[in-house]
Amino acid sequence: MYWCACALLFTGVCSVFSPVPEQLSLSGTWTLSGQDGALVLPAVVPGCVHSALRREGLIQDPYFRFNDVSYRWIALENWTYSTTFAASAHLRSRQEVELIFDGVDTVASITLNGNLVGKTDNMFRRYDFSVRELLKEADNLLQVQFLSPVVYASERSKAHQSYRVPPQCPPDVQKGECHVNFIRKEQSSFSWDWGPSFPTMGLWRDVRLEGFDALQLQQLSYLPLYNGSGSQWGLQVELLIDAVRTTGVQVTFSISELGLEQVFQTQFLPGRTKRTFTFNIEKSSRVKLWWPSGHGDQPFHLLSVRVFVDGSLMLDREVKVYFRTVELIQEPIPGSPGLSFYFQINGKPIFLKGSNWIPAHAFQDQVTPAVLKNLLRSAVDANMNALRVWGGGVYEQDLFYDMCDDMGIMVWQDFMFACAMYPTEADFIQTVREEAVQQVGRLKSHPSIIIWSGNNENEAALATNWFNISASQRPVYVKDYVTLYVDNIRKIVQKEDPSRPFLVSSPTNGVESEQEGWVAADPYNPHYGDVHFYSYLSDCWDWTTFPRTRFASEYGFQSWPSFSTLQPVSVGEDWSFDSRFTSHRQHHQSGNQQMLEQAALHFHLPNATDLLRRFTQTLYITQVMQAQCVKAQTEFYRSSRSQVVGGKGHTMGALYWQLNDIWPAPSWSSLEFGGKWKMLHYFARSFFAPLLPVSVEDDGALIIYAVSDLSADLKLRAVVTVHSWAYLDPVCSRTSDLRVVPGGSAAVLYRQPVATLLAGCGRCTRLTCLLTFHLEDSAGIQQGSNNYHFLSSPREAEGLQRANITVKVQQDGGGLTVTLQSSSIAAFVWLDVGNIPGRFTANGFLMLSRNKTVGFEPWRPTSAAELSRSLTVTTLRDVY
Structure with a gap:
């Protein structure tokens, strides 16, 4: 249906109603200029100032050596993005034309043809402005004038006169900028203990014009509805619409696989309107459920949404719809104080295995689909089923969550507040409210997101007084805390997305924190909620130093990345553990020394006279240390899932800090910048295995658990093999009785004093021997992975x-393989192929046989010859 409104007096054209909205992308190449106009260069949108300067050769790689400090000037200047474009007569004749910015980083004024269109102050919001009357046919000039985020944050802090909002500045070791809590921007962009200070500016997401005559869809989201008692599924679909004409609207929903078709008659008020449509699915038995990785598949149904206005089709969209339920169970545990803390997906308790996600690059325009896929696939390939999107970074791009949906990765989603107090002025609260509404609306359709959390560690910061707040002033900060996270963010989430649990903070005591006025006396209480735990001075092999918590959402140890990752950002004089470069890259106070001290508890430290060799071997020993430490802690948490000891235990989650790196530097990550697997990530593939034998020593007794994430019960026994450090052939073995291991449990299969075990094995002592063990079924077939147990520190091992x-190295139809032949036992065998991207099927392993073959999966074309030339092999004994 068409109608014509003559507009010759005004535009010289006849405005013809068109049922199809029109879009003009303004992404692409813009012009970037400095504040004095002396520097003018092209800049790609989406992008940022740093990327534009780098692309034009005006700065070096920002990650090279000390450039994070050398390029501090970039964030202290004001910059302007400009572009010109033509607007067709047809676009200008539309009843409404909106200028849309999906992401502006961060504080900017926007003008179109010299007219102020609007201002922005929040990196995490989408902004749109009505601009129809400002458009002309050609040479439309659009400018975005950015203020220095560092200067802006400082000025906002100075304007907050009544009381300080800590922390004012990061620790000196981070070499960062101050007052980041006063700007709604990626908090880690002002520096963090694992990342550089690069306060970016730019149009970091797409820009476009959208014109329409009747209505335009701004957002389509849905929530699955489940009536547990009747096993009945329904669907709630929300349409966020900008409307001009409002009458005669028909909305049709259909899912052909489920035989569903629902028709609604409605209207949209002029302006922005949200409409919610709810309906039942009569053929609920056909609904396919989404499951986390390792627990089932990730099927979806296609939902068709069609909107008609006066019989004309205005909107035709098809979206993936996933069905699953999520519950956070906090209930009494028999015989234990406190409450449980675990997730149920589709009614099944799930142990969350995974890590914490930080921004994959300091410059978000560099986070490509290939980067995301590599990192997320590496997580799943290491048997992870969950990632926590940490609250000091960014709400990730849509593709991140799409991939998590497809891969079955559960997402613990923080709001972007971390390790700080925040102001609560009216304008700050208002922009945060807009941020929360938009982000929840954008993300809530993803089945991968299983929980919202208001912030990272801010409850703990208040409770344990990180910032030396006086007792008399504390109520002021508690009030601000409740205002921001409870009265605003929590209420918004509960209104916009009642389908998921919400926690005010992490760590937290959950409902117990709520009962204590939202700030618990001890948010680290292991009887409740989730816990963050770090201890760099205690012996990480001693499981008694770990908290037996309900859920471990952060823990970890640092290591350095490989030499091949550091080499492109350094020079020869930097390749020493005592160099200015290694000190500069370490943003955690005393971090380099802590790594060596922890490693020295169990390993000889490298002492080669050749400085480069000592440096590369030190990098290696930090990775050995990190892998062993996180292995010990994670296996303790996994073995505690079915135990309550002294009221503590029933652990149902282990998310170590952290998965990925933002730049080449020492950190807690298991994946280096660029995606290379550290030794920790290879270990994670084993310690997160769905069926895993775990050992602990308690009062001189060796205890072996079978930890199962499987649904079915299994009848298993433990097989323990004793090896001498001096010989490749096993000394002896011991086998337990068969026992039923219930699905989703940790069951003890073997318990014997170590002295008794060794007494029947020749001349073995704790210093001369070590143990390996695995699980077998009644037919003697191995189930699950192998594991090992050191009877003494390797630095004390004799023989x-x-x-x-x-x-x-060979290449055949099955791919690339590396076959090793050893003359003796070798510990922590590390295969490195330099800058050839890819990963091995196993690495960092104990060589307990004469021959071992591992595969190599390249991430670019390579050959056996190239691999062979680049391959180096390092073992523990090589470093001393």
């Missing part, structure tokens, strides 16, 4: 020799 290992 460990420097192994003579020969290597053969």
Whole structure:
């Protein structure tokens, strides 16, 4: 249906009603200029100032050596993005034309043809402005004038006169900028203990014009509805519409697989309107459920949404719809004080195995689909089923959550507040409210997101007085805390998305924190909620130093990345553990020393006279230390899932800090910048295995658990093998009785004093021997992965020799393989192929046999010859 409104007097054209909205992308190449106009260069949108300067060769790689400090000037200046464009007569004749910015980083004034269109102050919001009357046919000039985020944050802090809002500045070791809590921007962009200070500016997401005559869809979201008692599924669909004409609107929903078609007659008020449509699915038995990785598949149904105005089709969209339920269970545990804390997906308790996600790059325009896919696939390939999107970074791009949906990765989603107090002025609260509404609306349709959390560690900061707030002033900060996270963010989430649990903070005591006025006396109480735990000075091999918590959402140890990752951002004089470069890259106070002290508890430290060799071996030993430490802690948490000891236990989550790196530097990550697997990530593939034998020593007794994430019960026994450090052939073995291991449990299969175990094995002592163990079924077939148990620190081991290992690289129909042949036992065998991207099927392993073959999966075309030339093999005995 068409109608014509003559507009010759005004535009010289006849405005013809068109049922299809029109879009003009303004992304692409813009012009970037400095504040004095002396520097003018092209800039790609989406992008940022740093990327534009780098692309034009005006700065070096910002990650090279000390450039994070050298390029501080960039964030202290004001910058302007400009573009010109033509607007067709047809676009200008539309009843409404909106200028839409999906992401502006951060504080800017926007003008179109010299007219102020609006201002922005929040990196996490989408902004749109009505601009129809400002458009002309050609040479429309659009300018976005950015203020320095560092200067803006400082000025906002100075304007807050009544009381300080800590912390004012990051620790000196981070070499960062101050007052980041006064700007709604990626908090880690002003620096963090694992990342550089690059306070970016730019149009970091798309820009476009959208014109329409009747209505335009701004957002389509849905929530699955489940009536547990009747096993009945329904669907709630929300349409956020900008409307001009409002009558005669018909909305049709259909899912062909489920035989669903629902028709609604409605209207949209002029302006922005949200309409919610709810309906039942009569053929609920056909609904396919989404499951986390390792627990089932991730099927979806296609929902068709069509909107008609006066019989004309205005909107035709097809979206994926996933069905699943999520519950956070906090209920009494028999015989234990406190409450449980675990997630149920589709009614099944799930142990969350995974890590914490930080921004994948300091410059978000560099986070490509390939980067995301590599990192997320590496998580799933290491048997992870969950990631926590940490609250000091960004709400990730849509593709991140799409991939998590497809891969079955559960997402713990923080709001972007971290390690700070925040102001509560009216304008700050208002922009946060807009941020929360938009982000929840954008993300709530993703089944991967299983929980919202208001902030990272801010309850703990208040409770344990990180910022030396006086007792008399504390009520002021508690009031601000409740105002921001409870009265605003929590209420918005409960209104916009009642389908998921919400926690005010992490760590938190959950409902117990709520009962204590939202700030618990001890948010680290292991009887409630989730816990963050770090201890760099205690012996990380001693499981008694770990909290037996309900849920461990942060824990970890640092290591350095590989030499091949550091080499492109450094020079020869930097390749020493005592160099200015290694000190500069370490943003955690005393971090380099802590790594060496922790490693020295169990390993000899490298002491080669050749400085480069000592440096590369030190990098290696930090990775060995990190992998062993996180292995010990994670296996303790997994073995505690079915135990309550002294009222503590029933642990149902282990998310170590952290998955990925933002730049080449020391950090807690298991994936280096660029995606290379550290030794920790190879270990994670084993310690997150769905069926895993775990050992602990308690009062001199060896205890072996079978930890199962499987649904079915299994009948298993533990097989323990004793090895001498001096010989490749096993000394003896011991086998337990068969026992039923219930699905989703940790069951003890073996318990025996170590002295008794060794007494029947020749001349073995704690210093001369070590143990390996695995699980078998009644037919003697191994189930699950292998594991090992050191009877003493390897630095004290007697008989460990420097192994003579020969290597053969082959390529056949099955891909690339590396076969190792060893003359003796070798510990922590590390295969490195330099800058050839890819990963091995196993690495960092104990070589307890004469021959071992591992595969290599390249991430670009390579050959056996190239791999062979680049391959180096390092073992523990090589470093001393």
